Amino acid sequence: MAETPKTRLSLETLAISAGYDAAEHQGAAKPPIYMTSTFVYPSAAQAKAVHQAFFDGEVPEKSGKNGFIYARLDHPNLVMAQARIATLDRAEDSALFASGMAAVSTLAQCFLRPGDSVLHSRPIYGGTDMLLHTHMTEMGVHPVGFTDGVDEAHLTQMADAAMARGPLTLIMVESPANPTCAIADIALISRLADRVALAQGRRPIISVDNTFLGPFLQSPLEHGADLCLTSLTKYAGGHSDFMGGSISGPNALVGKLKKLRTLMGNHADPHNCWMLLRSVETMALRTERAVANARTIATFLRDHPKVVRITYLGFLAEGSPERAVYDRQCAASGSTFSFDVEGGEAGAFRFLDRLRLLRFAVSLGGTETLICHPATTTHYAVPEEARAAVHIGPATMRVSVGIETASDLVADLAQALEAV
Numbered sequence: 001m002a003e004t005p006k007t008r009l010s011l012e013t014l015a016i017s018a019g020y021d022a023a024e025h026q027g028a029a030k031p032p033i034y035m036t037s038t039f040v041y042p043s044a045a046q047a048k049a050v051h052q053a054f055f056d057g058e059v060p061e062k063s064g065k066n067g068f069i070y071a072r073l074d075h076p077n078l079v080m081a082q083a084r085i086a087t088l089d090r091a092e093d094s095a096l097f098a099s100g101m102a103a104v105s106t107l108a109q110c111f112l113r114p115g116d117s118v119l120h121s122r123p124i125y126g127g128t129d130m131l132l133h134t135h136m137t138e139m140g141v142h143p144v145g146f147t148d149g150v151d152e153a154h155l156t157q158m159a160d161a162a163m164a165r166g167p168l169t170l171i172m173v174e175s176p177a178n179p180t181c182a183i184a185d186i187a188l189i190s191r192l193a194d195r196v197a198l199a200q201g202r203r204p205i206i207s208v209d210n211t212f213l214g215p216f217l218q219s220p221l222e223h224g225a226d227l228c229l230t231s232l233t234k235y236a237g238g239h240s241d242f243m244g245g246s247i248s249g250p251n252a253l254v255g256k257l258k259k260l261r262t263l264m265g266n267h268a269d270p271h272n273c274w275m276l277l278r279s280v281e282t283m284a285l286r287t288e289r290a291v292a293n294a295r296t297i298a299t300f301l302r303d304h305p306k307v308v309r310i311t312y313l314g315f316l317a318e319g320s321p322e323r324a325v326y327d328r329q330c331a332a333s334g335s336t337f338s339f340d341v342e343g344g345e346a347g348a349f350r351f352l353d354r355l356r357l358l359r360f361a362v363s364l365g366g367t368e369t370l371i372c373h374p375a376t377t378t379h380y381a382v383p384e385e386a387r388a389a390v391h392i393g394p395a396t397m398r399v400s401v402g403i404e405t406a407s408d409l410v411a412d413l414a415q416a417l418e419a420v
């Protein structure tokens with residue numbers, strides 16, 4: 001896999017080492033957990049210095065260099081985990097949050113003001129959609145969704161529609177999108193942001209939600225995104241036993257997010273940071289296995305007569321615009337995709353109720369294979385029309401393929417499809 005120019009070490013190697021130096025922690029081979037809410041100042045002068053550094057700087061002082069103050073502001077496990085995630089995202093810095101939605105909502109509150117417009121991809125994570133179209137709308141923000149992230153004319157038209165409603169200050173992209181794997185061209189959107197800057201005198205910030213592929217398969221910052229957002233709950237945590245979120249990018253932007261995080265109090269706590277450090281060590285291995293399993297399962301489903309539609313990225317048609325973007329932007333097809341069975345909602349429900357090994361649950365990215373029915377679960381709150389426009393139908397199911405033995409998964413799918 002790609003090397004990072006600074007260190008010449010691979011991302012896989014850095015996932016195991018970055019952000020932690022045993023020499024700074026009494027030689028402990030693995031990170032201790034600092035379960036403390038507050039930190040004792042060595043002197044009054046030091047207390048003054050550390051507060052000055054934290055509150056007066058454009059960016060909160062990094063790495064607790066001058067000492068820590070209080071765990072909501074910063075704590076040792078947060079420093080370690082943020083350094084590791086920043087490395088994986090190829091960013092200057094990263095801010096960690098209590099969940100993916102804590103990251104999404106802090107991003108929105110940080111960069112959007114009443115009267116602003118926000119352009120976003122559609123479909124987008126159900127929580128993000130709801131945040132923008134309920135709470136942020138009530139706060140006077142105008143969300144405008146685009147449905148084709150590779151079509152320049154459509155994107156331009158939607159950006160114009162957004163600017164007509166108010167200054168376009170943020171472009172929120174999710175690619176591949178949840179749950180359909182719709183792709184957006186990050187480089188194209190970056191050029192669009194340049195044109196928006198000429199038109200309105202201010203360049204919108206581009207954030208890309210990289211949850212579906214993760215750092216080993218896609219690096220949004222290298223394609224022109226300003227910020228890379230991830231629900232760490234999914235592939236980074238990787239065992240469906242943890243929640244977290246991150247936003248990586250340049251110091252100046254991440255610093256603003258950290259300052260707001262201090263006020264919102266939605267940082268990642270010491271135990272969660274420790275869990276994350278441990279989990280990302282095996283993330284590359286888990287990703288590799290899940291990607292291979294997903295190809296087997298997607299191929300089985302594509303060739304099954306009762307499956308009528310599948311959105312697996314590996315099947316994007318050669319010569320299509322989406323395929324060109326995928327080849328440029330993604331290293332592999334990931335392991336979450338959606339498919340439709342025959343027979344509408346009734347067919348889907350019969351199939352779901354018959355599964356024995358695959359677990360019917362929301363979320364994705366765990367070691368175990370999970371399947372859900374977006375229209376009635378994750379995207380329940382998205383209006384039916386909006387769902388239909390992006391092909392989330394009554395028979396659409398999303399599957400997140402885990403690291404079990406692929407033939408066991410195929411056998412379970414085969415017997416459940418008999419019920420359709």
Ligand SMILES: *Cc1c(COP(=O)(O)O)cnc(C)c1O
Nearest residue numbers: 099100101125178211231233244
């Ligand atoms: C799950 C998810 C989120 C939200 O993350 P939480 O950790 O559940 O708060 C955001 N974006 C995407 C693409 C997701 O799948």
